[in-house]
Amino acid sequence: MPGMAVEGYVVLSALLFVIGLIGVLVRRSPLVMLMSIEVMWGAASLLFLTFARMWAAMDGHVFTFMIVAVGAAEAAVGLALIVLIFRSRHKADVDDVRALRG
Amino acid sequence: MSWVVLLAAAVAVLGAIGVVRSRIPVHSVLALVLNLLALAALFIALNAEFMGLVQIIVYAGAVMVLFLFVVSLLGPRREAIERELSLLPGQEPLGVAMGVLFFIALLVAVVRQAFPAPQAVHGGFGTVRAFGAALFYEHVLVLQLAALLLMVAVVGVVVLIARRDQGR
Amino acid sequence: MENGYWLLALIPGLPLVGAAVTAAARNRWGKPALAGTASTMVGLAFLVTVAALVRYLDLGGGALELSLWSWGPAGVGLGLLGDAVSLWFLLVVTGVGLLIHIYASAYMADDPGYGRFFAELNYFIFAMSLLVLADGFLGMLIGWANVGLASYLLIGFWNQRDAAAAASRKAFWVNTAGEVGLILAMAIIWNAFGSLRFADVLPQAGQADPEVLNAIALLLLVGAVAKSAQLPLHVWLPDAMQGPTPVSALIHAATMVTAGVYLAVRAFPLFEAAPVGMTAVAVVGVASALFGAVVAVGQNDIKRVLAFSTMSQVGYMILGAGVGAYSAALFHFMTHAFFKALLFLGAGIVIHHFHGEQDIRRMGGLGRQLPFAYWTFLIGTLALIGVPPLSGFFSKDEIVVALLETGHPWLWALAVAAAGLTAFYMTRLFCLVFTGPAPNAGARGRAAKEAAAARETEAVAYWNPAPGVHPLKAVPVLLLTVLSAVAGLLSVPGLTAVPEEFLGRVLGHYGAVPAAAAAVAPEQAKTLTIAVLLGVAAVAMLLGVRLYGPSRRAAGRPMPLEAALAHGFYFDDLYRAVFVRPLRGLAAYVGQVIDPQVVDGAVNGIARLAGTLAVGLRHLHGGYVRRYALALMAGTAVIVLYFVLL
Numbered sequence: 062m063p064g065m066a067v068e069g070y071v072v073l074s075a076l077l078f079v080i081g082l083i084g085v086l087v088r089r090s091p092l093v094m095l096m097s098i099e100v101m102w103g104a105a106s107l108l109f110l111t112f113a114r115m116w117a118a119m120d121g122h123v124f125t126f127m128i129v130a131v132g133a134a135e136a137a138v139g140l141a142l143i144v145l146i147f148r149s150r151h152k153a154d155v156d157d158v159r160a161l162r163g
Numbered sequence: 164m165s166w167v168v169l170l171a172a173a174v175a176v177l178g179a180i181g182v183v184r185s186r187i188p189v190h191s192v193l194a195l196v197l198n199l200l201a202l203a204a205l206f207i208a209l210n211a212e213f214m215g216l217v218q219i220i221v222y223a224g225a226v227m228v229l230f231l232f233v234v235s236l237l238g239p240r241r242e243a244i245e246r247e248l249s250l251l252p253g254q255e256p257l258g259v260a261m262g263v264l265f266f267i268a269l270l271v272a273v274v275r276q277a278f279p280a281p282q283a284v285h286g287g288f289g290t291v292r293a294f295g296a297a298l299f300y301e302h303v304l305v306l307q308l309a310a311l312l313l314m315v316a317v318v319g320v321v322v323l324i325a326r327r328d329q330g331r
Numbered sequence: 332m333e334n335g336y337w338l339l340a341l342i343p344g345l346p347l348v349g350a351a352v353t354a355a356a357r358n359r360w361g362k363p364a365l366a367g368t369a370s371t372m373v374g375l376a377f378l379v380t381v382a383a384l385v386r387y388l389d390l391g392g393g394a395l396e397l398s399l400w401s402w403g404p405a406g407v408g409l410g411l412l413g414d415a416v417s418l419w420f421l422l423v424v425t426g427v428g429l430l431i432h433i434y435a436s437a438y439m440a441d442d443p444g445y446g447r448f449f450a451e452l453n454y455f456i457f458a459m460s461l462l463v464l465a466d467g468f469l470g471m472l473i474g475w476a477n478v479g480l481a482s483y484l485l486i487g488f489w490n491q492r493d494a495a496a497a498a499s500r501k502a503f504w505v506n507t508a509g510e511v512g513l514i515l516a517m518a519i520i521w522n523a524f525g526s527l528r529f530a531d532v533l534p535q536a537g538q539a540d541p542e543v544l545n546a547i548a549l550l551l552l553v554g555a556v557a558k559s560a561q562l563p564l565h566v567w568l569p570d571a572m573q574g575p576t577p578v579s580a581l582i583h584a585a586t587m588v589t590a591g592v593y594l595a596v597r598a599f600p601l602f603e604a605a606p607v608g609m610t611a612v613a614v615v616g617v618a619s620a621l622f623g624a625v626v627a628v629g630q631n632d633i634k635r636v637l638a639f640s641t642m643s644q645v646g647y648m649i650l651g652a653g654v655g656a657y658s659a660a661l662f663h664f665m666t667h668a669f670f671k672a673l674l675f676l677g678a679g680i681v682i683h684h685f686h687g688e689q690d691i692r693r694m695g696g697l698g699r700q701l702p703f704a705y706w707t708f709l710i711g712t713l714a715l716i717g718v719p720p721l722s723g724f725f726s727k728d729e730i731v732v733a734l735l736e737t738g739h740p741w742l743w744a745l746a747v748a749a750a751g752l753t754a755f756y757m758t759r760l761f762c763l764v765f766t767g768p769a770p771n772a773g774a775r776g777r778a779a780k781e782a783a784a785a786r787e788t789e790a791v792a793y794w795n796p797a798p799g800v801h802p803l804k805a806v807p808v809l810l811l812t813v814l815s816a817v818a819g820l821l822s823v824p825g826l827t828a829v830p831e832e833f834l835g836r837v838l839g840h841y842g843a844v845p846a847a848a849a850a851v852a853p854e855q856a857k858t859l860t861i862a863v864l865l866g867v868a869a870v871a872m873l874l875g876v877r878l879y880g881p882s883r884r885a886a887g888r889p890m891p892l893e894a895a896l897a898h899g900f901y902f903d904d905l906y907r908a909v910f911v912r913p914l915r916g917l918a919a920y921v922g923q924v925i926d927p928q929v930v931d932g933a934v935n936g937i938a939r940l941a942g943t944l945a946v947g948l949r950h951l952h953g954g955y956v957r958r959y960a961l962a963l964m965a966g967t968a969v970i971v972l973y974f975v976l977l
Binding site: 065066075079080081083084095096097100107113114137143144 | 188230289298
């Protein structure tokens with residue numbers, strides 16, 4: 062395995078994922094939350110490519126491609142929503158958006 | 164173990180932390196770009212040359228430009244809301260604690276799992292040719308789905324953003 | 332065995348359609364159309380019954396069958412079974428039912444609930460024919476319960492009267508108690524035999540555990556006793572006379588009260604296999620026969636006399652079933668249906684003549700005013716008493732003879748005593764109503780009587796066999812008189828044995844119960860029984876005529892035990908003390924103490940608990956997406972840890 066052992070890549074991926082997760086949980090700015098999600102996408106991509114290399118199979122690459130497409134679409138829609146929220150409230154705090162309240 | 168890979172891994176982690184920690188949105192975006200570039204280096208180290216390039220072109224290029232647009236649209240200043248009192252007491256420490264717990268769980272899972280030695284790869288693994296063969300011969304449906312998804316996203320964004328009163 | 336004989340479905344189906352149509356059109360159609368529709372449906376059902384009978388006779392053996400619906404494993408479902416027993420019952424139900432429909436079309440002419448009455452009457456015919464046609468206990472129970480409902484509706488037909496409403500409630504409660512017994516019996520049958528169909532259960536009745544069979548037989552008997560107004564669940568029948576007289580004739584004399592007889596005969600293998608089954612049936616039967624006859628002596632309401640008489644006569648049928656004389660019991664059922672319906676319809680004419688007066692002490696001298704009623708009622712009375720050659724003689728005689736043949740001298744003696752009492756109370760009833768001086772009606776009464784007579788004869792311009800009686804009332808009464816007179820000829824000892832041969836296809840000849848060693852030889856038994864019965868009846872009738880005839884020797888004198896007799900030996904008061912009052916008290920206690928404190932307390936407590944919980948849980952559901960994400964992630968972490976560590 063080039064660079065380091067498989068375990069190293071997997072742990073790195075887990076670390077990146079958890080950092081992104083903490084970002085989603087801790088930050089209140091939807092923009093930063095969206096970026097944290099991008100970090101999580103990247104962690105998932107890294108994991109897929111690691112195992113693709115491990116098994117010497119190209120399917121992981123195809124999945125990563127799919128992740129890139131989904132990530133791009135998600136970013137586009139998410140940013141559009143942020144713009145909408147700003148337009149109506151002039152500030153963006155996810156805690157203000159409470160339509161889910163029962 | 165190559166020092167390039169270790170450096171890239173360190174940069175990726177630092178970039179991710181920078182995304183989460185920085186108070187200024189533009190700094191977050193730049194940290195994310197750093198994170199994505201480091202990831203691209205790791206991809207290439209994993210013989211995924213094409214995906215590494217896609218990562219740079221699509222993410223670090225196109226998507227990050229999109230983020231920057233939005234940041235500049237909303238005003239690149241520090242967001243005032245982050246200084247207000249949080250409505251959710253204990254959300255921050257709890258979130259971090261849970262994240263650490265989750266990481267420990269994943270770590271234990273990785274340690275307990277014995278990974279097989281990586282298999283040898285042929286010369287063309289991860290190149291555009293190999294990727295194209297996999298995508299167009301074996302996973303055509305994925306391509307179609309990706310295309311459909313992007314189109315739905317584009318239409319959705321247009322519908323969301325378009326002002327209702329602009330037609331008048 | 333002929334399957335899929337679809338005509339069978341028409342027998343309950345036509346009256347059901349009739350009930351629906353008349354109920355829907357009761358406020359739109361005229362009275363002739365309503366009565367015509369209802370009567371036509373019953374008449375068609377009667378014709379179909381006759382057709383089915385012809386087909387059944389052609390078949391030789393086996394029965395007509397039609398499966399309507401089946402569910403799951405065999406044994407549950409609804410099917411129709413036309414064999415000798417059910418066709419025998421159907422002939423009476425639809426035949427007498429038709430006659431009473433016709434009678435009622437004139438009798439009820441002034442009633443505002445005309446259409447409702449015929450809808451309910453048709454509904455009763457539907458339920459009763461379903462009861463006797465069902466091929467298993469399940470279908471029978473459905474018919475059974477529907478019959479109870481029809482009875483409830485018709486007893487309470489004049490629902491603005493408190494007494495009628497109370498009587499209908501009472502009948503419904505008692506019948507429901509019987510249904511509980513029936514349902515429990517069905518549960519045990521299902522458990523023991525794995526089926527509820529007669530064809531599956533009855534042939535293997537003897538294979539079950541004797542204790543189980545005892546339980547089944549006694550619970551079935553509870554159902555039969557409640558429906559047939561036998562001791563000790565007879566209390567609803569006298570009160571049921573609050574219903575219109577045609578209802579009393581059809582439901583509470585001719586057909587419904589004999590459902591218990593049907594059950595005892597239909598399920599006879601179960602009763603025979605159960606060690607105590609037959610004895611219990613016979614004891615209940617003879618007790619009811621005697622009790623009804625004794626109480627009937629002390630009653631002064633014409634319909635209540637007939638009601639206790641019905642109880643007594645159904646007791647004879649149950650008694651017959653209890654000693655294995657099934658065909659005799661069913662033969663008595665048929666003749667009783669004829670003459671008791673005749674007596675009730677005659678009583679209806681009498682009551683109309685006296686403008687709703689039902690107390691026989693205030694009647695009299697009707698023989699000269701209404702000769703038609705006099706003669707028909709006389710035939711009915713003599714048939715009930717058992718005077719040869721009228722029908723009651725042959726059928727009652729057959730049952731009583733069977734008692735001696737199967738070696739039950741005590742039952743025989745009691746049955747003979749009941750027959751003597753029957754002769755006495757019927758003579759008393761007849762003499763008080765039709766002989767002696769006419770009651771002193773005031774001027775108002777006389778004017779009303781003349782108006783009624785004018786109305787009765789109004790419709791009579793073309794032909795009238797009975798002056799003073801509406802022809803639509805007279806014709807059914809006349810037909811029933813003829814039937815009461817000649818039906819006995821179906822089974823003249825030594826000459827004809829139609830019921831025994833016909834019903835024997837299903838029941839076998841009685842003899843399944845081994846005759847006791849002391850049993851009298853058949854010929855001796857017959858001679859002895861006939862002689863004794865006739866002698867007792869003659870003495871009782873003579874006594875009755877002497878006491879209550881034209882001279883009215885006993886009219887003013889108090890009868891021994893008068894109060895006890897008039898109150899039916901205080902059964903009502905007993906039940907009121909034992910069941911009604913404690914239940915009322917319990918209900919009051921529940922209503923005043925348990926309900927506000929325990930039930931409401933529990934309900935309010937639950938509400939408070941929910942409120943408290945909601946206040947606490949509200950924070951979990953605040954709509955903060957990040958809280959949701961945190962909870963989601965915490966859950967995921969725990970799950971991952973669980974799988975990793977364990």
